[in-house]
Amino acid sequence: MTADVVPLKRPEGQPSLDPMLGLTAPGMNAVNAVILDRMQSKIPLIPALAGHLISGGGKRLRPMLTLAGAEVVGYNGTRHHKLAAAVEFIHTATLLHDDVVDGSDLRRGKAAANIVFGNPATVLVGDFLFSRAFELMVEDGSLKVLKILSNASAVIAEGEVDQLTAQRQIETSEERYLSIIGAKTAALFAAASRIAAVVAECDERREQALDDYGRNLGIAFQLVDDAIDYDSDASTMGKARGDDFREGKMTLPVILAYARGSEDERKFWQAAIAGHRTDDAALEEATHLIARHDALLATRERARHFASRAIDALSIFPDSAARRAMAEAAEFAVARGY
Template sequence: MTAQILPLTARQPSLEPMLSLIASDMNAVNTVILDRMESQIPLIPRLAGHLIAGGGKRLRPMLTLAGAALVGYSGTRQHRLAAAVEFIHTATLLHDDVVDGSELRRGKAAANIIFGNPATVLVGDFLFSRAFELMVEDGSLRVLKILSNASAVIAEGEVDQLTAQRQVETSEERYLSIIGSKTAALFAAASRIAAVVAECEERFEQALDDYGRNLGVAFQLIDDALDYDAKAADMGKEQGDDFREGKMTLPVILAYARGSEEERSFWRKAVAGHASDASDLARAVRLVNSTGALQATRDRARHFAERAIDALSVFPPSKAREAMTEAAQFAVARGY
C-alpha cells in the first residue's frame, strides 16, 4: 500500500521529531566534527567553520543517526561515520561554490568570496581527507566502499551537471540522473551505513538505501523549485542562482517543453546567458508557474518522498520510523 504524505491542511511537517530522536547522538557528532576540523594551519578551521557552523540542516548525518535508531543499534560507530558524511557534504559544497562562482551560501557570503578560490578548494580537499580518516578508523571495508563510492558518484554527477550547463535540450532523464548522483547518492549512503554497522540483513540495508535515495531526489527537486518560487531569505541563497548559471533543472526543462515557440526562444537565450537580468528572471518565474512546470516539479518531489516512506515499511512501527517518515514529508513541504 502506498504511504501517504501529510495533506496540505494537516500540521506542517518538520525535522523536530528526528532532531529530538537523535539529540544526544548529534551532540557526539558535533564534538567529532569540531575536533577533526582542527589543524595547525589556522585558516583551515576558520574556513571550514564558516560553512559548517553556517546553519545547514545537517540532514545527511541525521539520516545515519536516525537509521541507527531505526535498526536498534546501541553502539557509537555511527557518530564518527555521521561526521564523515558531513565532511564529504561540506567538501562538495566548498568545491561547488568555486565551480559555480557562488556569492551566497545559506544566506551569507560564500567561503570562496571571503577566503578566495584556492583556499576554498584546498580546505575542501582537507575535509575529504578527514572524512576518509574517519572511515578507515571505523575499520569496516563495507562502510569504506559505500562512502567512497558515493564520493566518486557525487563527483561524476557534478561533472555531468557542468557539461549539461547551458544545454537547453537537456532531457528530464539526464536531469534525474544528475541529481541521483550529485545529491541522492550521499543520502542513500548515509542511510545505508546505519544498517551496515548494525549488521542487519541485506533487505534492511537496501530499504535504508532506497529511503535515502528517494528522499535525496525529492529534496533536490524542491531545492530546484525554490530557485523559482521563494525569496532569497527563505532559501538561504539568492533567488535565481540556477537561472543565471544556466542550469537545466526540472522547472526549466518542463517550462521549455510546454512553452510556445516565443517562450522557447526566451529560454534558449536565457540558458545561453543572453537574458539574465532581473526582468528576465521575473519572466522565467512567471513561465515556470504559468506552464505548470513548478507544480509538476513539486508533484514529482512528492512522488519520490512517497517512495522513500514506502521503503520504511519493512521496519516495525517506532518513533524512529515516524521521525523518518516526517522528514520525508518535510522535504517536500519546506520553503527553505
C-alpha cells in the same frame, strides 16, 4: 525515468523536521564534537574557513539520516557517530567546491567561503575535509562502510561533472536531469542511510531498505531545492534567488516550462540558458513562464512521488518513533520552503 504523480498523505498540520531533530539530538551532540575536533589544524586558515561554513547553520540532514537509521534498526553502539561526521565532511567539501565552480556569493544566508577567503583556499580546504572524512572511515575499520562512502564520493563527483556538461544545454531531458540529481545529491543520502544498517550488522534486505529510503528522499529534496530557486527569496533560501537561472542550469522547472512553452517562449529560454538573457528582467520573465505552465507545481508533485517511495521503503521496519520521524522528514522535504 519520468515519475508518476502519487499523492503524499500528510498528518494534520505542516510536516516538520522536529521529530527527526528530537530523535537524533543526543547523537548529533557526539557527531558535532567529532566535527569540531577533526576540522582543527595547525594551519589556522583551515579551521577558520571550514568553520565559516560548518558553523553557518544548515539542516545537517545527512548525518541525521545515519543516526536515525541506527535508531530504526535498533543499533546501540557508537561507531555511527564518527561515520556521520564523515558524511557531513563529504557534504561540506562538495559545498565548498560547488561554490567555487558556481561562483556563488551566498551560502546559508551569509557570504560564501570563496567570497571571503578566495577560490584557491576554498578548494584546498574542501580537499582537507575530504581527507578527514576518509580518515574517519578508515578508523571505523569496515571495508564495507569504506566501499559505500568512497563509491558515493565518486558518484557525487560524476554527477557534478555531468551537471557541468549539461549546463546551458537547453535540450537536457528530464531523464538526464533525474540521473544528475540522483548522483550529485541522492547518492550521499543513500549512503548515509545505508551505513547505519551496516554497523548494526543488518541483513541485505534492511540495508537496501535504508538505501532506498535515503535515495528517494535525496531526489525529493533536490527537486524541491530546484523549485525553491524560483519561488523563494534570498533571506528564506540562504542563497541568491535565481542562481540556477543565471548559471544556465537545466533544472526540472525549466525543462518543463520549455517543453510546454510556445515557439516564442522557447526562443526566450534558448537565449536565457545560453547566457544571453540573465538580468533581473529575464529572471522575472523566466519565473512568469514557469508559473504559467505550472512547472513548480509539477516539480513538487514529482518530489511527492519520490517522498512516498522513501516512506514505503521504511515499511519493513516495525512501527516506532524513529520510523515515524523518518517518514515525517520525507514529508517535510516536500513541504518546506527553504
